[in-house]
Amino acid sequence: MRITRPADEQLLLDLPRGRSTAALAALAWDELRVESPGRLRSCANPECRLFLIDHSKPNNARWCSMATCGNRMKARRHYRRSRDESTG
Numbered sequence: 001m002r003i004t005r006p007a008d009e010q011l012l013l014d015l016p017r018g019r020s021t022a023a024l025a026a027l028a029w030d031e032l033r034v035e036s037p038g039r040l041r042s043c044a045n046p047e048c049r050l051f052l053i054d055h056s057k058p059n060n061a062r063w064c065s066m067a068t069c070g071n072r073m074k075a076r077r078h079y080r081r082s083r084d085e086s087t088g
Contacts, residue, residue: 045069 013023032040032053039054043064050064063070 043069045073 011027013020015023029040036053038059040051041054042048043050043052044062045064048064048069050069052061052064054061063073
């Protein structure tokens with residue numbers, strides 16, 4: 001398999017059949033790491049295994065998806081605060 005990278009750099013990979021997907025994923029991960037330093041990180045939900053690419057201007061995105069992980073984490077935090085206020 002021959003891959004040409006953005007700087008006209010060519011890589012020649014000798015891979016077993018069916019293993020090219022893993023190599024392409026690793027190369028894409030490295031390209032993101034180099035081109036967008038600090039923007040690739042894991043989701044702030046400790047139960048989530050996904051990663052996110054932060055496209056926000058202030059670079060402060062925390063969750064892979066606001067609809068799933070972000071909502072869950074905010075709901076948990078709200079529940080803890082409201083429970084602490086009612087017991088305190």
